[in-house]
Amino acid sequence: MYKEALIPENISLVEEPQLDLFNPDKFSESDSNMLLNIVNEYYTSFEKTSPIKVINKSQFNTPVNFKQAKTIPIHRWYTYKEGFSPLFVNQFIKRYKTADENIVFDPFGGIGTTAVEAALLGFTAYSNDVNPLSNFIANVKADIYNKQDLGDLEKEKERITKYCFYRKNNPPENETVGNYFTKTTLDSVLKIQSYIDTIQNEKIRSLIFIALLTILESISTHRKDGNGVKIKKNFKGDFNVNQIVGLLTAQIELFIYDIKNKTIQTKPIISYQSSFEKYSLPQKADIVITSPPYANCFDYSKVYLVELWFGGFFKNKQDQKKFREASVISHVHYKWGLRHQDFGHRLVNNEIYDYLNDLNLWDKKIPMMLVGYFNDMGKVLYELSENLNQGATVGFVVGNSVYGGVPIATDILLAEIAMKLGFKLLGIESYRTLTPSSQQMRIIREQDKKFLRESLVILKWK
Numbered sequence: 003m004y005k006e007a008l009i010p011e012n013i014s015l016v017e018e019p020q021l022d023l024f025n026p027d028k029f030s031e032s033d034s035n036m037l038l039n040i041v042n043e044y045y046t047s048f049e050k051t052s053p054i055k056v057i058n059k060s061q062f063n064t065p066v067n068f069k070q071a072k073t074i075p076i077h078r079w080y081t082y083k084e085g086f087s088p089l090f091v092n093q094f095i096k097r098y099k100t101a102d103e104n105i106v107f108d109p110f111g112g113i114g115t116t117a118v119e120a121a122l123l124g125f126t127a128y129s130n131d132v133n134p135l136s137n138f139i140a141n142v143k144a145d146i147y148n149k150q151d152l153g154d155l156e157k158e159k160e161r162i163t164k165y166c167f168y169r170k171n172n173p174p175e176n177e178t179v180g181n182y183f184t185k186t187t188l189d190s191v192l193k194i195q196s197y198i199d200t201i202q203n204e205k206i207r208s209l210i211f212i213a214l215l216t217i218l219e220s221i222s223t224h225r226k227d228g229n230g231v232k233i234k235k236n237f238k239g240d241f242n243v244n245q246i247v248g249l250l251t252a253q254i255e256l257f258i259y260d261i262k263n264k265t266i267q268t269k270p271i272i273s274y275q276s277s278f279e280k281y282s283l284p285q286k287a288d289i290v291i292t293s294p295p296y297a298n299c300f301d302y303s304k305v306y307l308v309e310l311w312f313g314g315f316f317k318n319k320q321d322q323k324k325f326r327e328a329s330v331i332s333h334v335h336y337k338w339g340l341r342h343q344d345f346g347h348r349l350v351n352n353e354i355y356d357y358l359n360d361l362n363l364w365d366k367k368i369p370m371m372l373v374g375y376f377n378d379m380g381k382v383l384y385e386l387s388e389n390l391n392q393g394a395t396v397g398f399v400v401g402n403s404v405y406g407g408v409p410i411a412t413d414i415l416l417a418e419i420a421m422k423l424g425f426k427l428l429g430i431e432s433y434r435t436l437t438p439s440s441q442q443m444r445i446i447r448e449q450d451k452k453f454l455r456e457s458l459v460i461l462k463w464k
């Protein structure tokens with residue numbers, strides 16, 4: 003057993019859900035089926051009282067699907083693979099809004115899909131994140147651009163095509179990211195960066211900087227792939243300054259078009275804030291729609307390494323460490339201790355931890371990662387509850403996972419943690435079935451596959 007789940011004394015809990023199937027005699031470490039049966043029975047029993055609603059077809063396919071966002075004004079300014087479908091956010095807000103004055107909040111705001119969509123619908127919106135890159139992008143997307151700004155943007159678009167690029171910036175102090183570009187391309191990028199630094203209007207400087215960040219992957223010798231980057235096959239990677247300026251101006255034209263055609267009346271507040279720490283929103287929220295990192299070993303500081311270093315968001319290794327420390331535990335690239343008293347789930351802390359700890363998993367830290375993940379998520383829910391108005395609706399989009407053949411039904415476990423803290427469960431909607439890695443696919447039992455899904459947990463604050 004990892005340790006007994008212990009919630010701080012000053013927090014009042016509602017009665018535990020009546021789903022307790024634990025019987026120590028049932029579980030013997032030598033019998034893996036016994037553990038898998040306990041987990042399966044546990045989830046099945048939950049689903050009997052709270053059936054999972056399967057959504058077969060929706061206009062956005064699945065909530066975390068950025069494909070559609072790439073065609074929608076403002077949302078298309080930067081691609082965040084883990085970003086929400088704006089249509090999903092739009093529909094969730096309309097489904098649960100109780101008044102035009104409702105406050106919308108996303109505690110894992112990313113590049114601001116929720117905040118921007120809520121603001122476009124006319125709501126006051128707040129967003130927290132600990133990724134300096136995504137916060138920067140969210141801020142630029144959420145900004146208000148007046149006629150003067152638009153004029154400045156148009157002038158910069160002209161100036162860059164005639165600019166004489168003789169100066170260049172220093173490369174980032176991370177050799178690896180420099181190696182993701184050919185020498186010619188790197189040289190061109192650093193020259194363009196030095197031009198961007200000369201732009202007087204800060205809002206326009208940030209916009210053009212995002213245009214550069216947006217095209218970095220297309221001119222790099224590597225592409226994002228799973229939890230990192232992979233070399234592109236047969237890629238002719240040399241881009242001179244003029245070629246990159248061409249890509250950049252196309253992006254700027256898109257920005258001009260979107261700014262002219264869509265306006266935000268009230269700028270959402272985007273905060274650099276960890277959602278498992280104490281915080282106070284300027285006004286309590288009525289609608290929360292969010293998607294935290296999944297417990298799938300995905301490390302944002304690795305996947306966005308190029309943008310984080312080229313953007314100057316990471317200047318040294320300490321910055322990367324700080325980002326990982328402030329993030330919900332969802333991968334194994336860092337050694338965390340338990341940072342707060344345990345808000346986690348005892349099925350994970352006890353049976354699942356014990357079982358996985360005895361298996362020879364590809365990384366020894368996985369069992370502890372899972373304990374830490376639910377502990378962090380419980381703390382997030384607690385801090386969130388302190389920032390909610392009575393009757394607020396909260397939607398968490400989560401992806402379930404599987405380790406050592408054990409299904410980790412994050413949706414059920416999170417719902418139970420929330421119910422313990424006083425939230426009412428309105429329901430769980432499953433949007434798609436998840437396919438695990440081929441190795442997990444071989445070992446997961448047929449009867450456990452149904453728990454592998456991406457779903458929306460809908461909660462109400464009392």
Ligand SMILES: C[S@@+](CC[C@H](N)C(=O)[O-])C[C@H]1O[C@@H](n2cnc3c(N)ncnc32)[C@H](O)[C@@H]1O
Nearest residue numbers: 085086110112113115131132133276277329330
């Ligand atoms: C799945 S993404 C959310 C994307 C977002 N829905 C969007 O459309 O852009 C999860 C986000 O949670 C952020 N995150 C991780 N730990 C956090 C924490 N402790 N507090 C706030 N944000 C955190 C990550 O940086 C990441 O941007």
